[in-house]
Amino acid sequence: MEYIGATGAPVTFDSVPIEKGINFHFILGFAIDADPSGNAQNDKFSPFWAETLTPNSVAAIKARHSNVKVLASLSGWSVNNKVIRWYDPIDHKLWISNAFSSFKSLAITYHLDGIDIDYENFPRHGDANNSSNFAHCIGELITLLKNQSVISLVTIAPFHLTVKPYMELFDRYGEVIDYVNHQFYTDKVLTPQSYLEDFKLRASQFDKNKLLPSYEVNGRGIQDVFFETLRLLEKNGFGINGIMIFSADAAPSNNYYYERKSQDFLNNSISI
Ligand SMILES: *[C@@H]1O[C@H](CO)[C@@H](O)[C@H](O)[C@H]1NC(C)=O
Ligand SMILES: *[C@@H]1O[C@H](CO)[C@@H](O)[C@H](O)[C@H]1NC(C)=O
Numbered sequence: 001m002e003y004i005g006a007t008g009a010p011v012t013f014d015s016v017p018i019e020k021g022i023n024f025h026f027i028l029g030f031a032i033d034a035d036p037s038g039n040a041q042n043d044k045f046s047p048f049w050a051e052t053l054t055p056n057s058v059a060a061i062k063a064r065h066s067n068v069k070v071l072a073s074l075s076g077w078s079v080n081n082k083v084i085r086w087y088d089p090i091d092h093k094l095w096i097s098n099a100f101s102s103f104k105s106l107a108i109t110y111h112l113d114g115i116d117i118d119y120e121n122f123p124r125h126g127d128a129n130n131s132s133n134f135a136h137c138i139g140e141l142i143t144l145l146k147n148q149s150v151i152s153l154v155t156i157a158p159f160h161l162t163v164k165p166y167m168e169l170f171d172r173y174g175e176v177i178d179y180v181n182h183q184f185y186t187d188k189v190l191t192p193q194s195y196l197e198d199f200k201l202r203a204s205q206f207d208k209n210k211l212l213p214s215y216e217v218n219g220r221g222i223q224d225v226f227f228e229t230l231r232l233l234e235k236n237g238f239g240i241n242g243i244m245i246f247s248a249d250a251a252p253s254n255n256y257y258y259e260r261k262s263q264d265f266l267n268n269s270i271s272i
Helices: 055-064 092-110 127-147 163-176 192-205 226-235 257-271
Strands: 002-004 024-032 068-076 114-119 153-156 214-216 244-246
Touching (some): 024 114, 114 127, 114 163, 244 257
Parallel strands (some): 002 244, 024 068, 114 153
């Protein structure tokens, strides 16, 4: 899985190398309940990903590669420097029904196969209440989207500061969540051994079979020992069922080295 479009750079799907034999999921970053100034729009999600990633280009990349699926990610960190937070809807039912219609229309327009949940900021006060509100609203939303066959894939993207509300979501609605794209690059682990320890922790908080190792191109956390780390995870009994990369926007700078090598790695793990 690879995030794409979040930096506003004029990226395209076409330049990303896609190999046969494994599933390739693009995650559009981000669909946000906000106007361009960051003001909430009553559960109306607007696309804030690069304008080059048009509905036609989604249809084209899927037509060219039958192994490609496209998801849109909800929220992200900020829009035009304004931090986006999960807020507490007073009327849960209304939030769920508005969010459902809004995402459904986005899914139809952009030919989407799935949704990724990436709220990264939560209200500071009353942690416990707020997180249960998040789990309920998002859990019901993703359940409904799958039940009504709007989408077939759901992923979530916790990072070290948001593990708690995501664990609650996963505990209650794990059945409809396909993958956990934990942002390991935020966990400040720099060696294969410490990545392994961290992976064990996150596997205990979520589900080891749904948890994907992740990598940030030119980013934080582990860099050139990433593949050594994957082999260490395998040696310790973790099946690598996928890899999440952030993001295609940065990848042209090294000619998609990690995208190519990740697909080789997965293809080889699958064939043994
Ligand atoms: C949707 O939910 C209804 C009621 O629980 C259930 O009968 C039906 O099988 C579900 N459909 C899908 C596609 O999950
Ligand atoms: C993936 O594995 C299959 C079977 O081993 C092989 O034929 C194919 O060339 C591989 N593809 C890539 C991109 O490595």
